[in-house]
Every structure is written in C-alpha cells, then in structure tokens.
Amino acid sequence: xxxxxxxxxxxITEKSQAVAFWCDPISGHATLYWYRQxxxxxxxxxxxxxDESVVDDSQLPKxxxxxxxxxxxxxxxxxxxxxxxxxxxxxxxxxxxxxxxxGYTFGSGTRLTVV
Amino acid sequence: xxKTTQPPSMDCAEGRAxxxxxxxxxxSGNEYVYWYRQxxxxxxxxxIHGLKNNETNEMASLIITEDRKxxxxxxxxxxxxxxxxxxxxxxxxxxxxxxxxxxxxxLSVRP
Numbered sequence: 001x002x003x004x005x006x007x008x009x010x011x012i013t014e015k016s017q018a019v020a021f022w023c024d025p026i027s028g029h030a031t032l033y034w035y036r037q038x039x040x041x042x043x044x045x046x047x048x049x050x051d052e053s054v055v056d057d058s059q060l061p062k063x064x065x066x067x068x069x070x071x072x073x074x075x076x077x078x079x080x081x082x083x084x085x086x087x088x089x090x091x092x093x094x095x096x097x098x099x100x101x102x103g104y105t106f107g108s109g110t111r112l113t114v115v
Numbered sequence: 116x117x118k119t120t121q122p123p124s125m126d127c128a129e130g131r132a133x134x135x136x137x138x139x140x141x142x143s144g145n146e147y148v149y150w151y152r153q154x155x156x157x158x159x160x161x162x163i164h165g166l167k168n169n170e171t172n173e174m175a176s177l178i179i180t181e182d183r184k185x186x187x188x189x190x191x192x193x194x195x196x197x198x199x200x201x202x203x204x205x206x207x208x209x210x211x212x213x214x215x216x217x218x219x220x221x222l223s224v225r226p
Binding site: 033035043093104105106107109 | 160
C-alpha cells in the first residue's frame with residue numbers, strides 16, 4: 001500500500017535554530033497538506049498545496065514558517081527561528097485533487113522538540 | 116464546516132462492541148460525517164464516512180440519525196489495537212474543503 005513518507009521521524013533542536021521537515025506524498029496526489037499537532041489536541045492545518053501552488057496558508061505563522069513544493073511533488077516545511085512553543089508533531093498528508101476522503105493519506109509525522 | 120462534539124474518553128472490553136457518539140447539531144445538507152482515528156505516534160487514518168444513510172465497511176459501521184444531528188461509530192468487536200483517538204469530522208464536498216480536527220474521543224480497550 002502506498003504511503004506518505006516523512007523525515008526525520010524525530011528532531012530535537014535548540015530555540016532560535018532553523019529546522020526543516022520533508023514530505024514525499026503518494027505518487028499522483030496533486031494536493032498536499034501540512035498539519036501541526038500539539039500534544040493532547042487534534043491536528044491543525046498549516047498549509048495546503050495544489051500541485052506547486054499554495055491554496056491555503058491562512059494558519060501558517062509566516063514570520064517564522066515557510067513551506068514550498070517547487071516541482072509539485074515533494075515538499076519542505078521550514079521553521080526559522082524555532083521557538084519553544086513549536087514543539088509538536090508535524091504531519092503531512094496527500095490527496096487526489098483535494099476531493100473525497102479516499103485520497104487523504106497521512107504520513108507518520110515528524111516529532112519536533114525545541115529545547 | 117459544522118462543529119462536532121465528542122465526549123473526551125470512553126472504554127470498552129475487548130471483544131465487545133464499542134459505540135462512539137458524536138454530536139453535530141448544526142450540520143448542513145451538503146456536509147458529510149467522517150471518522151478518522153489516530154493510534155499513538157502515528158498519523159490519522161480514515162475509517163468511514165456517510166451523508167445520511169448508515170454505512171458499513173470492513174473496519175466499522177456508521178449510524179447517522181434521521182435528523183443528521185448526531186451519529187455513532189460502531190466497532191463491532193473491539194481489540195486492543197483499536198485503542199486510539201477517534202475524530203468525528205463534518206466536512207463539505209468540494210476541492211477546497213478541508214479536514215478540520217477537534218480533540219476527538221480517546222477509546223481505551225481493556226483486556
């Protein structure tokens with residue numbers, strides 16, 4: 001069964017440092033999502049891509065977060081500088097054209113700890 | 116998208132049916148009810164969805180009340196592996212419709 005690949009699985013970084021996460025969606029999935037999940041809460045959407053274009057980044061803290069999907073395939077989420085409050089699980093998901101439930105497949109996430 | 120209300124937690128015995136309730140009293144006619152679950156340290160996993168008819172697949176059954184203001188996810192024979200957080204989500208159809216997660220309900224299956 002096809003999977004969404006994410007790396008690294010775990011990341012520990014010092015505050016004020018830069019950190020980056022990588023996501024490789026299921027082949028052929030045009031829509032890619034980045035979610036953030038704080039411990040004890042449900043995932044929160046940060047950014048949605050349709051191919052290489054950003055469709056929704058209204059919840060992305062743009063002063064420190066950036067996301068790109070240059071060739072419309074894999075994607076990188078960056079935080080610079082990291083803050084203690086950024087400690088969370090960062091989840092990537094992909095979907096067929098943003099429609100329907102079947103295409104919403106999540107990766108296993110990157111757990112970020114900022115110290 | 117309409118909001119959902121779920122109790123924070125419940126438990127059930129292994130082998131018994133787990134009935135997980137969800138309230139969505141402000142649901143609109145074009146909104147579907149989705150259920151996802153998240154096992155510890157993994158990403159959410161799709162379980163089932165429905166509009167107004169009851170639905171069943173290999174994982175679970177979804178019972179939606181006639182007025183569509185509430186629903187119940189049924190795991191017919193819960194196993195220890197079903198211990199997870201279950202999210203009930205109301206979502207419109209359409210290309211830009213998103214999955215918006217609440218806190219979900221934590222199901223603990225006891226031996």
